[in-house]
Amino acid sequence: MGVHERDLTSFITDIGDAGRHMDFAVEGVRCAGCMRKLEEGVGKMPGVTRVRLNFTNRRLAVEWRDGALDPAGIIDKVEALGYQARPFDAASAETAEAKEASDLLRRLAVAAFAAMNIMLLSVSVWWGNASDITPETRDLFHLISALIALPTLAYSGQPFYLSAFRAIRKRSVNMDVPIAIGITLAVAMSLFQTFQHAEHAYFDSAVMLIFFLLTGRYLEQNMRRRTRAQAVNLASLRADxxxxxxxxxxxxxxxxxxxxxxxxxxxxxxxxxxxxxxxxxxxxxxxxxxxxxxxxxxxxxxxxxxxxxxxxxxxxxxxxxxxxAKGMLIDEVQKLLDNAYAAKTGRVALADKAASLYAPLVHTAAALTFLGWLLAGAGWEQSLVIAIAVLIITCPCALGLAIPAVQVVSSGAMFRAGLLLNAGDAIERLAEVDTVVFDKTGTLTLPSPLADAAMLTERAKGIAGHLARASRHPLAASLQALAAGPAPEGLRETPGGGVSGTLDGVEVRLGSADFCGVSVAARQAAEAGHAGDSLVWLRTGDEIAAIPVRQHMRPDAAETVAALRARGLVIEILSGDRAPAVAEIASALGVDDWQAGVTPQAKIARIEALKAEGRRVLMVGDGLNDAPALAAAHVSLSPVTAAHISQAAADGVFLGNALRPVVEAHALARKARGLMGGNLWLAVIYNTLAVPIAIAGFVTPLIAALAMSGSSVLVTLNALRARRA
Amino acid sequence: MNILLILIPVALLLGLIGLAAFLWSMKSGQFDDLDGAALRVLEDDDLPDESRQEKRPGDE
Missing domain, CATH: 2.70.150.10 (Calcium-transporting ATPase, cytoplasmic transduction domain A)
Structure with a gap:
């Protein structure tokens, strides 16, 4: 680059005082040394007032005095330092997410402060109840606790109240409904108890619950934001x-x-x-x-x-x-995509499924406890206190952490294996898969085709290499390394034709059949011999040789397909390419179920047919023609080289040339799914142990605190096992 | 027990100071790049050259 101007004004923001700010996505930063090299290098440019590299999301923020330098110069400077930089639009959807994250963190901090201080008072009360606390001191402590707890619940509890309210308005139940009911009742009862000069109040339980649940929510949000940031970086690095x-x-x-x-x-x-x-x-x-x-x-x-x-x-x-950009894409693809999305919304995530079972059960148990104690002759006041204790102890603290904790750990492991997930529940869906449908071009094969010069003579290879060096044609790149021996002179590239030159007085040409003057008969014969490949020709004097250009399989494609099959999955190939080209790949991989020349509509139809058979399909594809099928499939993955729209439609993106991340993702997802189930069972076991104690009326705030924090820690520790498949 | 009337507000105040410090550090962007901060702490090139020499042990 460099000969023409670059207009970057749409990326620059005015920060006042004639200052300008711009963000860049940077590739290749690995260590503290890289960080210093970049910041010092760019910081020394005249006019630059501030440089800061964010190592977490690999973004470089640069500020300079207006007019002091050309922002395109920053990109050149970063490239000269050995890294890649691309202008990055900071004002994208991410800012909303970043705001949500800092909002959650602030609420979490307030909840942590309140939980610690109330616990300080509560422990004193528990200790005092066992020894010599006076009723006046206890009331004072409860009152101070109330003063801390009420504003905290109003502020930190907001996300749960809002979400519960939305769910109820839609006439459904999510995990936040029992949470909201539980903490509201706990606080209301504690207030009442305080004014009754009672021995127990549950302010600490309510605030601690909020603290644990907010932790889970923050982790979940953070994970999504982090993988999203990486995906956006990759997108902007691809030179749009x-x-x-x-x-x-x-x-x-x-x-x-x-x-x-x-x-x-x-x-x-x-x-x-x-x-x-x-x-x-x-x-x-x-x-x-x-x-x-x-x-x-x-x-x-x-x-x-x-x-x-x-x-x-x-x-x-x-x-x-x-x-x-805005209206880009063939309308048809977009329409198919929209339909596919609309058809997919029916699935209920595991956490919501658990909530819809859990909430009615818990609330019935509490109501029955109330009635039971009333019938047994306890006053309505005491019955209510015990019933609310049941709600507090069953408040889904562990349940709220059970799934997000596993998701966070598992997506971190996938990230290290080279896979970025777009959707949180993609892990669950990935674990349920029983059929894998691959696209061929760009998915099973490498994204760019390579010229295969293996059958040329050594001398011809050398000449072809020299000629290829003079060409900008993408196919020439794979031949350039072959350059050897004497170099032809007077090299000239003819657009749409090829490269010509002279070697030892003989004309040499590399390019299309017409350009090299290949006879029709020779051409037909060669094409028959290389079914499925396009051909590049080399002419040296009167000798003519055909060089087949073929799609090369990803180096580990066969291994990956075999590993997926060993995991009990059925493999299919759906390609838009011609039958001979698909057949060759399919037979090399040992896949019997393949279809060639498939249109986007037909791809969806095939996926719908598989779905109708009750199969759950993982679609792996990269092309624009795959996008609707990616959206329609149960879960989908794309290589990082895929078309934009396909990456957006896919649930995850894998990096690098290897196909291996698909296998690892599946293994990690299965493991994660198992752990999620295990965690839910842990929560169930905890409840079956704790609920009878609560129903019997033996729960004190001390027992509630121990039970809740104990089960939360247990569930989180269990989730850490998702790090390895 | 009158000492409690002093100690409890003191405890709460200390807690509030901690909370305020956290919120301030969050607002000033200190939590934006945790991975980077972990690496930056190893750098000592923010010290001017003479102060780096002065801090050598045994100079005093």
């Missing part, structure tokens, strides 16, 4: 910019979001097209594998439609934009 041609003919690089329909955009050979549009001038070949799964390049010329996400292979193009 386009080069707009101004009316005066100059070219400026702008973020895709700043492109409007009607703009003209320049696309160089080897570049990914960032917008949907019509070719205004130029001829080239376009690799549509990301959009349709088809691996054979398609020829385009003026007047042809090109889609965002496709790769421009051979010649420069000028594209008139028909739909930019």
């Amino acid at each position: 910019s386009a080069r707009r041609i101004r009316p005066d003919g100059s070219v400026v690089e702008v973020p895709v979001s700043a492109i409007d329909p009607g703009d003209r955009v320049a696309v160089a050979a080897g570049e990914r097209i960032a917008v949907d549009g019509v070719v205004a001038s130029g001829t080239s070949e376009v690799d549509c594998s990301m959009v349709t799964g088809e691996t054979m390049p398609m020829k385009v010329e003026a007047g042809d439609m090109v889609y965002a996400g496709t790769l421009n292979l051979s010649g420069p193009l000028t594209v008139t934009v028909t739909a930019a």
Whole structure:
């Protein structure tokens, strides 16, 4: 980059006093040394007033005096230091989440303060009750506790009250309903007891409950935010910019979001097209594998439609934009996506399922306790106190932590295995899978095709390598390493054709069949011999050789498929590519169930058919044509190279060239699911032990405090086991 | 037991100071980058050169 201007104004914020602020997503930072190198390097640029690298989410914040430097210079500087930087739009959806996180943390801090101070007073009362506390002192302590507890519950308890209220209004029950009822009754009864000069008050239980539950909620939120931040970083690192041609003919690089329909955009050979549009001038070949799964390049010329996400292979193009970032995508795909999402909302997460069983049970038990004591001859006051004690002791403290704690630990383990999850309950869904459907192009195979020069002579390989070095064609990259022996002279690249030069007075050419002057008969013969591959040709004098270009399988694809099968999963392949290309991959992997030439609609139909058979499908795919199927499947994963829309539709994204994270994710999810179930059982066991004591009327605040904190710690410790599959 | 009338407010006040300190540190962004803070503590290049030399043991 560098020859043309970059327009970054949409990323810059004005911080007053002629100061400007901009955020960058940075790749490659690993240690304290990297951090210092970056901050010092950028900080020494003239005009920079503040540099701070956030190591947690790998963002670099830079502030400078307006006009003192060109922000594009910062990117070049970071690149010169050996890292990658991309402008990052800080004003995205993330800020709302960050706000929610700091809000939860503040409520948690208040609850912690209150819990500690009330416990200080409560322990004194418990101790005093056993020895010589005077009733006046006890009342004073209870009163102070009330003064701390009431504002704390009003502030820190808000998230639970609001969520319970929303659930009730929708005529459903979630875990927050019993929580809200439990703490409200506990506080109301304690207030009443205080004014009755009673021995026991439950302010400490109520506040401690809020503290534990907020901890669970904060952890859960933090996990989601962290993986989301990584995913957004990855997205912005994937160069979402386009080069707009101004009316005066100059070219400026702008973020895709700043492109409007009607703009003209320049696309160089080897570049990914960032917008949907019509070719205004130029001829080239376009690799549509990301959009349709088809691996054979398609020829385009003026007047042809090109889609965002496709790769421009051979010649420069000028594209008139028909739909930019906002309206991008073929409408059809978007429509299919919407339908798929609408069909999916029926599932109830494990935690809510547990809540809907739990709440009625607990409330019935409390009501029965009240009636039972009343019938047994206790006064209504004493009966009510015991019934409320039942509610307090059953308040789902452990239950509230049981699932989020496992989710946090498990998604942390997946993160280390190279997998980012978008949805919290994706872990549960992943564990239930029994069928895996793979897309072929870009999922089972590596995202970019490679030229396979294995059958050339050593000399030809060397020449092809030299010629490839002069080309910007993406396919040339894999041949460049072969360059050896004498170098041809007068190298020249013909857009849409290939590279030519002369070696020892003989003309050498590398490129398309036409460019190399291959006869029709020779071409047909070669194509018959390389079914399913597109061909690149090498001509040295009169000798002609065909170089097949093929999709290479991900290095561990066979291993991964075998491992998934060993885990008892059924494997299928659904590809938009031609049958011979799919058949080759399928047989190499030993997969019998495969379909080729499948449209996005047909992919959904197949997934729906599997669903109708009662199967739970994990869809792994990357293309635009996979997006609706990803959304329709029970759970879905995408490689990091996938089209944007597919990543958004998928429940998780895996990093790197390996397919292995899919297996690890499944193993970790199964383990996590088991632990979630185990934790729920722990909560059930705790209740079956504690409830009879409460019903019998033996629960004191001391017992409640011990039982609640004990069960919460137990459940959290159990969740830590989710670190390993 | 009159000492309680002093000790309890003192205890609460200390607690409140802790809470206020936490809220302030949160607001000033000290919890934004916990991983980075863990690494930054190892750096000593924020000290001016002469002060680093002065702090060498046995100089006094």
